[in-house]
Amino acid sequence: MIQIEQLSKKYKDAEHFSLLDLDLKINSGEIFGLLGPNGAGKTTLISILCGLIKPTSGTFTIDGLDFKSHKNQLKQLIGIVPQEYALYPSLTAYENLYYFGSMFGLKGPSFNALIEEYLDILGLGQFAHKKIKAFSGGMKRRVNLIAGMLHRPKVLFLDEPTVGVDVQSKTVIIDFLKELNSNGTTIIYTSHHLNEAENFCSRVGIIDHGKLICLGTPKELIQNEQGAQHLEEVFLALTGKALRDYA
Template sequence: MNAIIDIQGIYKKYKESEFFSVEDVNLQIKKGAFFGLLGPNGAGKTTLISLLCGLIKPTTGKILIEGKNYESFEKQIKQNIGVVPQEYALYPTLSAYENLLYFGSMYGLKGKELKKSIDYYLDYLGLKEHAHRSIQSFSGGMKRRVNLIAGILHNPSILFLDEPTVGVDLQSRLILVDLLKELHKKGTTIIYTSHHLHEVQELCETIAIIDKGKIFALGSSEELMEKTQTTNLEAAFLALTGVNLKEHE
């Protein structure tokens, strides 16, 4: 497999914790994949995404992004990835346009190239007429759209999305999903976490399920449903993780 992400024996334990948040994860993600990462609250999803983005370091193990490690190639890797966090990574008193100018400049974009990219995505996501309004006046769905644009302005080869449609209205969800499909069609590798399992079933070619820090199921929606003798991903997920409330982390 032509792996764009290669995770080799990763463990992560935070200083204040008795337990590993991520434990013995080995995973290869192929170039151009639309890859879903699912798990109950506190299962280790956000920790694993943070490790892959270079935001935190593993306790032990190795992560290769396009064949490179963060220890030697951190700046180069971060130029080639896009990150859309669950929390809004935006400055509330600045306008949408000012926010995007700032985030674009962080990736080395400038001048006409940057403005052209901002104008394109604002128009695509129906925000052109709101470009110069402050972010604090935006609805949740509008903020989500700007949050996504901030992560893709530099055309990353890998895009990490942590709950990108949480709390948004149906119209915003549809337009966000449409853009993600378009990016994937153009060759972007997408790593996607969401509690909207119908969304994951619609978008993701391969899905990993993590619980208590360990990957314990991997396959397509169809394979996971076949394994659990269920008819949709939500039922398969419950069959694999259990129906009881989770208390870890």
């Protein structure tokens, strides 16, 4: 589904590359976990794949379409759920979803029914006509998720989809994502919740200093790291325990 070749990115006036000669293949139907410390290059890679920034060098394709010559087509194929809430607080949940869906050309009774269906599935049906500013963090997170996948994308990019939510909201979100994946959506997932990633992802890639340093199923990575019993221990063994603060 996604093929990345020799992808590099160096920001203007930066001393180092944020990504350096990165090669990666992500298969159709995977739940692929993109993990790494702060500043490792995760956000840069996702931003490039979503068409938000241009790489310094290298290339990638999504569903066989090259990013240079099929930019508009690629945007139709993907959905993005950012870590920050991309919602209008003065609009209701329904109004937000109607607005974002209409940007993809969705309309008519079937679209209205789809909004109601997803709100019900994620436990928000009774709050459909309440303003977002009155919602809890978990409720906003669930509306944020629906907004990114209303157009039923082939590839869904998720940046910390369960950060700051209660256990019940987290469970509903993960179950919903698993159902989406079972229906054919390829998921690219980034998170600092490594226990969640271990149970959720079919395959994981860890990047650090802009390079891919390991790749495999969570089980494979744990087995290959001596003494490790969980993915978090693999992560710390490969990236170290030093703080990764940056500004």
